[in-house]
């Protein structure tokens with residue numbers, strides 16, 4: 001009888017130790033991994049609105065890199081983006097290819113867009129993303145001296161040339177903690193559809209949540 005009690009006691013100690021150890025060792029893993037959805041080239045009066053509706057319905061906050069030209073054309077959509085809790089960033093005024101542009105043109109494009117972000121959206125964000133990601137190391141340094149944070153991406157959906165199925169599959173094959181997903185909420189030249197992006201978005205959100213337990217953050221939340 002005594003032997004059985006000792007055995008039971010030992011088992012209990014081992015069990016408590018195992019539970020304590022597993023709960024301690026699991027702490028970092030119980031924190032949901034975060035991922036940031038980003039949308040370039042908006043706002044517009046069609047796809048950006050559809051994307052905002054989906055994000056609202058799914059309770060997801062994202063980041064929109066806006067061109068000054070489009071903010072000026074669609075100020076109410078630009079304002080809605082910020083009003084609904086999303087972050088915005090500067091994507092130049094005319095979707096400029098900045099790595100081969102002069103400093104004065106770049107400064108004009110960025111400052112004009114920044115003024116529109118401040119005055120139209122009511123945001124003091126100083127995030128920047130170069131069109132096509134084309135920017136030199138020196139230009140990044142110059143921007144940083146002016147207080148901007150240059151934001152790239154590491155999950156490029158190439159949504160501008162992909163079907164919704166391809167967009168979903170690409171994201172689901174490449175998610176990682178702290179990842180930045182690149183999509184587009186408009187076309188900088190207003191020529192191309194973004195319907196496939198809109199179609200893919202609900203499934204991307206649902207599957208990142210259900211299959212990987214991701215939570216969605218803005219770039220400002222991701223980098224702070």
Ligand SMILES: [Zn+2]
Nearest residue numbers: 040041131132
């Ligand atoms: Zn762009």
